[in-house]
Amino acid sequence: MNRSWVTKLIVLAIASVLVLSACSSGGNKPGSGSNSGSSQNATNVNGNNSGDSGQSGNAGNAGGQPSGAADSSDPFGGWVEGLPKIEAPEGFDWKQFEGVTLNVITENTPPSSGLAANIEVFEQATGIKVNIEQVNLDIVVEKAGLDFNARNSNYQIIYADPYQILSKQAKHFVDLNTLNNDPTLPSIPGGLEDFIQSQLLVGGYMGDKEHLYALPYDNPTMVLAYRKDVFEKYKDLFMQEKGYDWTPGPDMTWDQYYEVALWINEKAKAGVISEVKYGTGHQAKQHDSLMNDFSNVLAAYGGDYFEAENLGDIGTENPGKSLLTSPEAIEAAEFYNELLKIAAPGSTTWDWNGLAEAFAAGEIAMIPEWHEFAGMFENPELSKVAGKVGWTILPKGPKGRGNMYGGTSIGINKYASDKEIKAAWLFLIWATAPQTQYMILDAGFTPTRYSVYQLPYIQKAMNDPESQEAKEWPLASSLIAAQEAWKEGNVYMRPKIPMWPQIDTIIYTELSKMLAGRQSPADTMKEIAKQSDRLTGN
């Protein structure tokens, strides 16, 4: 009898340990896995994805005329003519927080890599020690959630993803207005108005504009990457057969995109085109990337996910009823389903990284992709298509255009001590300052400040693809398209609502079933709408 109870206890203990360790390992593994490769920033809901994309330029070091001189109001140096200065109140002691240690948790993105590489600039100027932990976005969400739930501040500075963190946890962030308006502290150089305003809305606020929770930090956006060499070489042949100029540009429609992709497939199969195998490729794995890819088409067809207003900028608690049963949404799903039938077969296995690798391997002529991948495509060590890639905004549909935006901001954990909060504010000032953004361009960073784009160096790089500046800063080629994509009517911003992670999962799971032929596009839209409404209580 005793032996039996001992056996039962052992079995119970082993089973408990196994199940509990499943919980813990499950949460950690995706992060470790997705961060182990050179371009493995998987599960990145916002597409901040260049990762280790091998940027080879040194734009930040080469351009402008750095003043080089650090003065009392700006101890960081690196300011160049034309940029707003970091300024502090008279007599401000930049070293008053010396000895404080700040922990930053952020996704592994270009600005994080750039800041980490240059962190000694901040540390030497302030005496504040900064540990930047770069992990997969899921891990950021998990660790921030644990900190907030326990009212802890293991991380004083947090990568505030608008959809997975800010929308649910805004109340746990310091209202930055209080710090920005504090006369004893430095204020945001150039003011809030120097941030790209649409990006400030989506990344800085939640629900209303009374409280500012975070400052724009990065801004990846989906645009169209295409093979210039292929489109130039076969332009006349396509013109002869189809009767129009096929070069991707603002006038291209999704129907034309489909026609062009199909034509390339046929010519590649017939051996006429040898440079690529497929006309189009997509990030259509059962993953957040699939939702992003589909949303571009959905918006172009006039569809949207929910009926409430301001969903895409300041966000709301209740998104209202799902709009996916609308004729526009169903038509978009039908088109997307057809488009994926002619896409590179690997599309259903690719997220944004897999798609970028396939494009860089020279297999595909056109892909909708996050603009930050330009650095990878232009790096000959990582790409066979360096120097051959053109960028433009995504095609338009019957009722408009959609270029998915995926930017993120950084904010301060309100459970940090007063001293840490003020020290963290200095970090935010520096990390989002125009001169810092300019300094880390070579890390593949895309500025979030208007003033940086006005610099002659940036203008030259973006407007003259053959210039030395453009060669030093490969992201320039895609940024022209990204800037066009940010314009109202072109950009698509997903709903910023607290239950977005669940809705997102429903969307990409059901779309994956549609692409596998398990359900029709109309049924897919109805199923997503049904599940979404049940979740949101509408």
Place this chain on the structure above:
Amino acid sequence: MQQAASRPLMRKPKRNRTEFWMLLPSIVVLAAISIFPFFFMVYASFMDYSLDMDRPRFAGFGNWADTLTDTAFWQSWGRTLVYAGGGLLAQLVFGCAIALLLYHIPRFRNLFSTLFMLPLFVAPIVTGLLWRFLLDPTYGLYHWVLNTFGLDIQVLGDPSYAMFAVIMMDVWEWTPLITIIVLAGLQTVPEEPLEAADVDGANSWQKIRYILLPMVRRMIVVALLVRSMDILRYVDTIVITTEGGPADATKTIGYYLMQVAFRFQDIGGAASVGLTMLLASILMGRFFIKVLRSEEA
């Protein structure tokens, strides 16, 4: 007489105290890593509890009702049965076959055993990355081989093949564990029955079928016990390769749990799912222990 009767009464408590103090560290560790979390899971399963809430609220059987009426939950269990059943069966067959092969190798047995064990030393995350790389449609070696034979299939992108692929990854990694346990058992089999079988004219298959396998049957059950409880929770390679897709084809209960707990941050819901996994693990453990006992009898 009185003295004789009182002696044991005085000594018994002393022995109990000694045992108690010796066991205490283990009990504390066990309580910390297992018993407390278990009771916390039970508590959480009755609470409306997510990471963005100020404090958990009592939810009664709400989480249990949501979990048990969720079609995706039962579908995930269905896939887990396929995953665990297919994986264990294949590992059993391959594991025993390789163990017998190694057992019959007259020379370099240790060398070959070590080589066969290598997958065991690879971290599960690395296994996932390795297979994802091999099956990648752009530069994957296996994908290229399949293409060369005219099989233009997307192994990880097609629901028809994805589950088979993740089972094979598990088989590749864990078959050596079965092998090493069975091989250890084979090496304890005495020579006499085999020599007697030789005298009786038994062939190799008959010796395996009627002597070796029956004598290592208990070792096989132990190996299956360990693996069966492990495979239920195993999600590492799935996370890295398919993330539950395509079309939910590889969303096992472990992946479902991970999604509820960490993506949706629904700790209450995750606790109820986790407890069903605990129950399944206990039932499976009891089943194998029963088999072991019947072997002993």
